[in-house]
Amino acid sequence: MPDATDADLSRASDAAGLTVGEVSTRLGVTVRALHHWDEIGLARPSLRTAGGYRLYTTGDLERLQRIVVYRELGLGLDRTRAILDDSTTDVPGALRTQRSQIAERIDRLQQLSAGLDRMIDAHERGLLLTIEQQAAILGPQWNPDWPAQARQRYGDTKQWQQYAERSASRSPEEWQAIAEAVADLDRALAEAIDAGVTPGSPEADQLVERHREVFASYFPLTRQMQVCLGRMFESDPGYAAHYNAIHPGLATWFRQSIDANARTHNVNPDTASWQ
Structure with a gap:
């Protein structure tokens, strides 16, 4: 004024x-x-x-x-x-109309402010779920400290930004659907190794592609990046323990399957990098 x-x-x-x-x-x-x-x-x-x-x-x-x-x-x-x-x-009428438009604008700005708060929170925390929701959705094996550890390790990467922005708009029900998709994939991997499916076979390739689709819920995953993840699944004690608990030897089998699938798409697993 x-x-x-x-x-x-x-x-x-x-x-x-x-x-x-x-x-x-x-x-x-x-x-x-x-x-x-x-x-x-x-x-x-x-x-x-x-x-x-x-x-x-x-x-x-x-x-x-x-x-x-x-x-x-x-x-x-x-x-x-x-x-x-x-x-x-009609001056009062014109001003009342303008007042209504301003009220609508204020409401939109308040919604934008709330969205920005969630976006900031997601970038800082990664996962906008309470401890109780995390336990209920992600299972008793989930460690609520993992998102903070991931941010400390990957917070300056493009992938963390993509993950945070998706997390900001994701509801508990959507996280539940993702958790179920991951659990279904884990079961399918265990069934495949039980059935004697070999890395590089059409059945193994299909599971590798399915893994890329499921993982895309977090951020887009290239084949080279998937190879890097496969190495980590086998070499990192935490990831290896997770997969080998699903089925003995699964961490190595899954890494081999990812590598074999990558070769069919002209990606050399020996030189693949996070890109």
Whole structure:
């Protein structure tokens, strides 16, 4: 809102008036805006100097003050002109309409603010579930410290950003569906090794592709990145323990299956990198 006082306005009542620069400072609008309003006839100064410079009177400033108020309320210049100059305009009705639009805008901004809070929280925590929800959805083997450890290790990567942004908009029910898809895949891997499925076979390749699809719930997974994960599944004690608990030897079998599938897509497992 403009901060001009009655005393400020009264100073323009003498014959000298106020210059464009003085009005710009007092009302907090740009000189360019004042020139534009003059050119379109919305707010013309009543006085001119001998050299043709604009001078604004008290009445001019009062009109400008109303224009600034209406502009800050979001009214366009045409609507502002109608309110100021058209005696048939329903001014209270126009202002009520604008108030409703502002209320809608405030609601949208509040929703945006809440979304930003969730996004910030997701980037910092990774998983927007309570400890109780994590235990119920992800099972008793889940360690609630894992997301914080993952952020510490991968927080500056593109993949963590993708994971966090997806997490920010994900409901507990959606996490439940992902957890079930992971559990179904683990069971299918165990059944495959039990059935004697060999790495590189069509059945093993299908499971590797299924793993990429399931993992894509977290972030997009290239074949090279999947090879890197396969190495980690076999070499990292935590991951190896997880897969070998599902079925003895599964960590190595799964890494071999990922490598074999990668070769069929012209990816060399020996030189694959996280890209």
